[in-house]
Amino acid sequence: MIHSNSVPVLTVQGLRASINGTEILKGIDLTVKSGEIHAIMGLNGSGKSTFAKVLAGHSAYEVTGGSVQFEGKDLLELPPEERARAGLFLAFQYPIEIPGVANTQFLRLAYNTVQTQRGREELDPLEFDDFVREKMKLLDMKSDFLDRSVNEGFSGGEKKRNEILQMALLEPKLSILDETDSGLDIDALKIVAQGVNQIANKDNAMILVTHYQRLLDYIVPDYVHVMQAGRIVMTGGKELALELETRGYDWITENKSSTTGAIA
């Protein structure tokens, strides 16, 4: 929801990044204000995940130009863990498995780290257990997830729910959901969308990366952006997603990118 008094959470200007010498992001501009929900759509390989990972600070990518302000800080200056502690959250497209590390232990450490950063009390294992079980109910997750290793042997949909659980625990300022809807059955999609809607409020913001209009039926975006070859080439309201669904991406050419400037 757009609020009249909302402030920018994220300001990206002319962001360029490459991996192994290949430029993937070729000048991205995007402003996200508190209370807003943005959707980014685009063809496979257009650079959506790259954008998300560059914002989160993945070391494999080299930023070659542009700037990113996050909550008034120079985001690109911070190591990834400090970006996270500052309130940036990325729900991964492909959450990685971490054998041997119990999910509950991992979740608690992440939670306490962020709590400490915010000057709040840490929770001991018992307190945390109560707390996390409450959150899991919202996402209709079975409690045996806690004792299993992080993401190990989780089904695709279970991994995605585990990501949303982490988002619910960490209460981020900006959440980037990279195709969280892919691989979810309809029931799971509704549950996840419900979870996201409960978390979204006027003080935080979300970027949803998705291929499907379907998700946007449940989580209504304020803006829809189209990414193409490492740039945002078009921006519109929620109806743009519908149009993309029926017409595909062919009709969009780079010269329509003028709309981007109006928003950013």
Add this chain to the structure above:
Amino acid sequence: MSAVLQSLVNQPYKHGFVTDIESDVAPKGLNEEIIRLISAKKNEPEWLLAFRLKAYQKWLTMAEPEWQNVRYPKIDFQDISYYSAPKPKKKLASMDEVDPELLRTFEKLGVPMHERAALAGVAVDVIFDSVSVTTTYKQKLAEVGIIFCSISEAVHTHPELIQKYLGTVVPVGDNYFAALNSAVFTDGSFCFIPKGVKCPMDLSTYFRINTEGSGQFERTLIIAEEDASVSYLEGCTAPRFDTNQLHAAVVELIALDNADIKYSTVQNWYAGDEKGIGGIYNFVTKRGLAKGVNSRISWTQVETGSAITWKYPSCILRGENSVGEFYSVAVTNNYQQADTGTKMIHIGKNTRSTIISKGISAGHSNSSYRGLVRVAPTAEGARNYSQCDSMLIGDQCGAHTFPYIQVHNNSAQVEHEASTSKIGEDQLFYFSQRGIGAEEAVSMIINGFCKDVFQQLPMEFAVEATKLLSFKLEGSVG
């Protein structure tokens, strides 16, 4: 940390000869004369000299092993001095004199302040009443009839036990390094738990009187009589330096009917610098004989140090229903090399063994697991379970597994599982995206990986071992 007592037990020998010959160092080289000299200096009985000479004769006929997966320059055995009288450590007057690198290490390991002083060799008489601690300890053990002292002391106070058991598990000519040790060993621990006694506390090397000077060729002998049990701790997480590069220890354990010996080691010898210069060569022969029915021998080791580790704590399961266990974590970083594992020799009926080995390699290091499971024709119903997991950190290091399985009885069940995993950039990114830094992430992954072994360690040791591992791997990622 029990290691706190290390320095306070480093008191001059009571037997008198030490102070007389304080500056005494034997000329370099190994020959019969030198062995006679060692034996004479230690005032040993004739039979022990004979034992040493026999070992020396064997050693002369043997060749240094080359099958292990480690590389090092040829050792010149004639360029080593085989005897130097134990000298009291020079005490430092204050913490200001301690090597700052060492202090940093203590801090990282979370060693309490007063213990740091003790470990660094600063005089701590003010902080500790050393005499009373060790005396209370000794008294408690004596009350139940346990003998725990240096092996040189035991040679004089309990010659019959030493003569009966020394070299019965690891014969003098067992292997090249064991033969060398048998010929020239200087000191080590002796531990005897009489029939029916459950040792009331963990026995730690740090409580042993006269540990001084037992370093290079250490000899340990532990005997648990019928229905006795003991848990023995060797080593400590604090780094151990030594000017002698070659170390060749022998440890023998003997468990009689229903006896139980648990031997835990945390090894943190100097490993050389980050370029691989210096560091200890550690060639160890450790073997336990589960001689009696229902006896149990359990080895737990956390190997983090040494430039080269060559070590296979083994169990000979002779008694019916006897049990052998081997739990190991071996960490190598920089240019360290470790070739370690175990041998489980099943001879008695219904003998069982478990092998859990976790190898962690980082930097340019190399770690090999080498394990033998042999089931003799007599070992009806024998069972073994082996699990060997390797973890790689970075892509310059290596891990290798060499399982040898020899089954000569059809009723035996032998199971072997192995896995290799890697701490990857994407795993660390996942942690950091949740606010968790690389070091904490690695420590979490490693602890998960080593859980099955750490839970075998006495509580205190386990906590220290966890910290030690994180410390050892510091800077190996990111």
